[in-house]
Amino acid sequence: MNSYRVLNSRVARVDAVEKVVGKAVYTDDMVVSGMLYGAILHSPVAHARILSIDTSLAKALPGVKAVLTHADTGHVKFGVSPARYDETIFCEDKVRYVGDEVAAVAATDPGTAMKALDLIKVVYEPLPILLDGLRAMEPGAPKVHERFHRNICQEVHWHFGDVDAARAQADFVRTDSLSSKMQDGAFLEPQSALAQYDHNGYLTLYSSTQTTHYVHRTLAMVLDIPLHKVRVVKPYVGGGFGPKAACSSMELITALLAMKTGRPVKITFDREQVFLHSRARHQFFHKMTTGIRRDGTISFLEHHCIMDGGAYSSFGIASVYYAGSLLGGPYRLANMKYDGYRVFTNKPVSGAQRGHGAVIARALFEVQLDRLAEEIGMDPLELRLKNVMETGDTTCNELDMSSLGMRECLEAVRERTGWNSRRTKGSSHKADGHGMGVAAGFFVSGAGYPIYRSRTHHCTVEIKVAEVGGGVTVRSGAAEIGQGSDTMLAMITAEVLGIPMEDVKVLSGDSDLSVDLGAYSSRTTLMTGHATRQAAMDARKQILEVLAEKTGIPLDALDIRDGFVHVQGSQMDFASIRKEYLGEHRGFPTQPHGDLLTFAEASRLAFLERGSIIGKGSYRPPPLGGSFKGAAVGTSPAFGCSAQVAELNVDMETGQIHMERITGAHDCGFAINRTQVEAQMQGAMSMGLGEALMEEVKYDDQGRILNANLAEYKIPTAMDMPPLESIIVESHEPNGPFGAKEVGEGAIMPTIPAVLNALYDATGAMVTELPLTPERVLRAIKKARGETSRGDGDTREQV
């Protein structure tokens, strides 16, 4: 048992009450006086030269206050990585996907803004369209960007160890393929932004973003405003999962409209625009060859990947590295070769989504491990345990597993599901329609480096002790997007300062408050948690120092617990302190009493003696990673890991999958809040299950999305989701605050392969294309039935 008072508990979230009473404010809930409504004209064609844009009729419409095109901008390019800045606010010479931004208006009401859009006349000259990511690199394929040869946004070629030597010594080798479909973030709150520009040249943008920091920098850069005059505020955000992690044209347009009109402007996406903007999970085409020794030791992995990135780079340069680097663990793998290509097509842009870049790669590798286990007659869970890395191991691509409870996670799901007695041994596919599958995975706990080259602190936190005494305010730039970071900040502060959580107020998500790179790469608990701990310790020390000076009690004999000052060994005479406090508070109905000095009295005294007390904290990871090209991507101060067992039934006649249960175990290092750790695990499972079973953005042959709505783009409902079990494993990460590390993304890693492996267990069918629609499953079942031998290598279907 630990001795924490707040940490590791199941205390309610600090934002829960506001959210259940409907008082939580999201960006689109905001209305300010004089506000205009913006609207964006998107390209209706996938690839075309812009010959002319005529805005005169739109400008003449009563109620229209501004109409903007590229001619009204500073033509500054932006994107995610400075090495791949390839976007402009509006298209200049050509449009590259259906949805590309061409023009925008601001008007006194939304209806007028929409009418004005209809009056803008754009003449396009169609260009050949490239929609198939697999054809992007072929000679003669239409070119999406002039500057990118063969439509390659980024390619990666890695070779760790010696794959050829390992192949010669492997007893079993097999090659498999898996492809996926473009996924949509499908967060419930569409993006929204509200901009205000004042007479002193200060710009404030309220936005539904995960990363106020990068939006701040991009606004300043593209609109050419001094950085210190830009403020980005994130109200409550209705989910992000990655797609809200970069500055968008919409945010820039909103700000530019406010600057041009001198009035506040708001733009809120409709659901179709959420799909058009996308920046969600790529479509992946993976091919892997894995070798194994007769005793179950994994010998090597050879991995080829093409990712369809859509029209711009976005996060893709990182995604293609992640797809390779995050197979370095959690199994001992000395020899790994990776060739990855992230290519452009004339489709909406893919970016980062929960489990950035690594989810489908993980799925295929875990499927291969199961098939190889079958070939050598070993239980697949046993095979994983045999190869699993332990705390202190380093991967072939130099990722340091400073803590790794992978074995504990696998054992936990084995135990909880009764795996050993319930899963049929030996010949696995008994084809009775019921199956169990296991898989594992790991993920970073905060990217080792910022997106731009800098020595910047990744986050700073200030804890301001109320001058009046009694409470503190945490000031952080961290982005609460539903994952619970505000609660984490409050819990750590309360724990360290020894005060009740209700006396901690959290201000966050505002670039004026502090630096924080934002909610991505599962970084907040580890990084901002560190900074918060440091800031709270600093504030505590300052208060106790004053008390030690005033009472003569040594500093290390003083402690604050539950809002009272405790003294070790001796008695503290605080009569004069209390007398002064009572004197200041004549007439207040509630007064301190009893024989312990209160935190209110101690913190008030600290102010009287020293002025404002502000505890400061910051965090910056140590230099990480190897010296090879791209070594920085995938580095992290720590890695979380996860194992899951999926159980399902398949209707052998229709191919319909019915999920029975998913049991997961995740090593989060140390659970700051146990309920929220489970909540992250369960959310990850549902997103993984959606991608496995049903999610697919569909296109027509002109590059238009066919299902840009939540009726035809299916995400799991309460009826689709089976009961979810979540087991918390705590390996006590030395680089994490109180031992904590990530849970938000690592927990999605095993879901898809656990389902694929359960499907094989149930039916003997291998599906090589996601999602697992009944048609695909049925086709695979039929194929499996027709086959005389199994395990004969690549079972890839024709695309």
Place this chain on the structure above:
Amino acid sequence: MKHDIQVTINGTSHQLAVPANRTLLELLRDDLRLTGTNKGCEAGDCGACTVLLDGDPVPSCLVLAVQADGCDVLTIEGLASGNRLHPIQQAFVDTGAVQCGYCTPGMILVSLALLRKNPHPDEAEIRGALSGNLCRCTGYQKIVQAVQAAAKEMP
């Protein structure tokens, strides 16, 4: 052309003049500034805008304001009494059924409609009742548990 309607919202009667094409969602959010009713799709697909219309859950984005004439509307703002949360709200807080919170008002209102009709639903009935309301954060596990907990608490 505007239509005069009388609608009771969270116990208060309103006389309003609304255009024929104004949705109940727009009336609540834009005219009355009851922004606890969220807008996720404006097409009846997500449930974030759910309110109770004469006790039945409806997506307010698909209901015209004029259709609410003479009706009783309950939004999330009308559920707590003062600072005292409704047992369903309290259960959502206690079980951790809230993450980003965007689906939460709709989830709570469909749960209320369910428990009024069926005070002791089994898990399948709960999942069925929630199935028109999407949540991308929770995997529904803790929401189902919250409804089960609330069922025990409600009179």
